[in-house]
Amino acid sequence: MSEAAVTVVHAGWAVPAAGLLGLLAVAGAVLDGFLTARTTGTGSSGLSQPFGEVARLMRQRRRTTVAADSLLWRIGGSGLLLMALMIITVVPLGRWTLFDLDVGVIWFNAMDVLAWAFVWLTGWGANSAHSLVGGYRFLAHGLAYELPLMFALVAPAVGASSLNVGEIAAAQQGLWFVVWMPVAFLVFCMGVLAIAVWGPFSPALGADVAGGVTAELSGVDRLLFQGGRYALLAAGAAFAVPMFLGGGAGPLLPAWAWVLIKTLALLAVFVWLRRRLPAARPDVFMEAGWLVLLPAVLLQDLIVAVVAAGRS
Amino acid sequence: MPSDGHGDMNHSGRAGSEHAHHEGMGHAQHGAMMGHGGMGHGGMAHGGMDMAPGGIPLASGGEDRDGLEMDLLHLRLGPVLAYWPAGLVLRCTLQGDVIVDAETSLVAADDRIAAAEPGHVPGDPRRFAARRCDNAASLLGLAGWGDAASRARRIRDALLFTDDLDRPAGELHRLRRMVGRSWWLRWSLRRVGPRNAHDLARRGLPTTMAGGVRDRLLAMLDRAAHSTAGQQPTGPPLRVPVDAIPDLVRGWDLATARLIVASLDLDPLAADREVSHV
Numbered sequence: 001m002s003e004a005a006v007t008v009v010h011a012g013w014a015v016p017a018a019g020l021l022g023l024l025a026v027a028g029a030v031l032d033g034f035l036t037a038r039t040t041g042t043g044s045s046g047l048s049q050p051f052g053e054v055a056r057l058m059r060q061r062r063r064t065t066v067a068a069d070s071l072l073w074r075i076g077g078s079g080l081l082l083m084a085l086m087i088i089t090v091v092p093l094g095r096w097t098l099f100d101l102d103v104g105v106i107w108f109n110a111m112d113v114l115a116w117a118f119v120w121l122t123g124w125g126a127n128s129a130h131s132l133v134g135g136y137r138f139l140a141h142g143l144a145y146e147l148p149l150m151f152a153l154v155a156p157a158v159g160a161s162s163l164n165v166g167e168i169a170a171a172q173q174g175l176w177f178v179v180w181m182p183v184a185f186l187v188f189c190m191g192v193l194a195i196a197v198w199g200p201f202s203p204a205l206g207a208d209v210a211g212g213v214t215a216e217l218s219g220v221d222r223l224l225f226q227g228g229r230y231a232l233l234a235a236g237a238a239f240a241v242p243m244f245l246g247g248g249a250g251p252l253l254p255a256w257a258w259v260l261i262k263t264l265a266l267l268a269v270f271v272w273l274r275r276r277l278p279a280a281r282p283d284v285f286m287e288a289g290w291l292v293l294l295p296a297v298l299l300q301d302l303i304v305a306v307v308a309a310g311r312s
Numbered sequence: 313m314p315s316d317g318h319g320d321m322n323h324s325g326r327a328g329s330e331h332a333h334h335e336g337m338g339h340a341q342h343g344a345m346m347g348h349g350g351m352g353h354g355g356m357a358h359g360g361m362d363m364a365p366g367g368i369p370l371a372s373g374g375e376d377r378d379g380l381e382m383d384l385l386h387l388r389l390g391p392v393l394a395y396w397p398a399g400l401v402l403r404c405t406l407q408g409d410v411i412v413d414a415e416t417s418l419v420a421a422d423d424r425i426a427a428a429e430p431g432h433v434p435g436d437p438r439r440f441a442a443r444r445c446d447n448a449a450s451l452l453g454l455a456g457w458g459d460a461a462s463r464a465r466r467i468r469d470a471l472l473f474t475d476d477l478d479r480p481a482g483e484l485h486r487l488r489r490m491v492g493r494s495w496w497l498r499w500s501l502r503r504v505g506p507r508n509a510h511d512l513a514r515r516g517l518p519t520t521m522a523g524g525v526r527d528r529l530l531a532m533l534d535r536a537a538h539s540t541a542g543q544q545p546t547g548p549p550l551r552v553p554v555d556a557i558p559d560l561v562r563g564w565d566l567a568t569a570r571l572i573v574a575s576l577d578l579d580p581l582a583a584d585r586e587v588s589h590v
Contacts (some may be wrong), residue, residue, distance in 0.1 A: 302415070
């Protein structure tokens, strides 16, 4: 792994990259609309549901609450989308990347921690009891998922002896990391669901607290928050590709196409999972996070470290 | 869920003014709304009144379970809220998200007993089963299980609007099996709201409520299944005194309390009554 595994492209490509992320997010939303329509048994296919929702929110008048902390509220609501955009800057699309950071894995970690601030601020800013409770619940989840997620990121880095995302992808020629680091992969996926406040990790937005942190969001603010969640799911799936799924490796098709295919497949699984599993109540999940996930992922790290030491 | 948002806005607004009245600060509340002139008067009546952002007085403190002082927040749940028995109002006093005290009231109803089926017609098992499915859908929705909640709702619709009873009965059987088998749901709902027979007898609650929230959910689906199979519900009809609800939710956090209320399998409390003459 001496020479750089990827080429850095001109900064102007950031705009198409953001567009690509947007397309992936829309694909996720369309799939969710389709699955929702199928289980609820409505007449329509649900494929156009996200577009209708966007149109509705774009023209909805923004509500506000008494004594809302508007600045922090807006920062929180738009933050998730920002996080997703920052994450994909270090994800190589085949051979090309926007940023060839030596510490790309740490970059992802720094970004995912921002979810704590953004989701919490969204709950806090509205000055409403339900959204505040939602914010607290996210923090309770965070206490349980964040450490396992960090240690899950350690496994591929140790396996490839690098924190550079491109080099980690290149180190998987022959054998994808997901094969011999399944626990780290699963915990990573769980972390992605958690930062997107998705599926089992959505009690912060739960119906039992009247929508939680989103209870008072309306119009463009709600659109940014919900769009940010889909974008985070897509960005997390994209990041998993070089980390665990062999990057652009695959037969026949060019590397960039394989990255997109793998990203879409993982994104589809994430979206599908949402309806399949009940919520993990924060207090219950805390036990699982500390007593099961953390030891399991530490054991995984130990195995990876022993293998890596044996190789060198 | 935009509808939830609307509901919540109303609640917080009402809870705020209600709070002011509780503290005997009704006058100060109006003063703060009107401008600075009124503020002085409010401030004299109550030292903390100049700390009233947006005209909402700050929360007063109270002893926490740990013996620390913690803010008291007043929040009203119902009478209209997603996945909530219509007509029931629960005024909660929260510390953090834990309900330290609660009182119930009913909107435009003087019947303090919520029957499983008010005026339950023995010959109408469909409505009985549909109501159980609706309540199960609420509970599953609150537990965050979208798929199962959708299925319960579809069964309810099929029970009410199709002539063929076999299909919904089969669906109901499959749903019961799916819910009963889900280890994730069992794990997520464990230790929530357990009641043993002795405890129930002491509070005058029906024995069908034994067990935790998950047990009551399964019992709800079983009652629906029995009803569609043509068997009359066994034993006396399930009746939950509304006055017992505060006792059941006290000490639980907001979300768990909502799961507990949903597991009581209540009916809409004043739906068959005329509420206003306009």
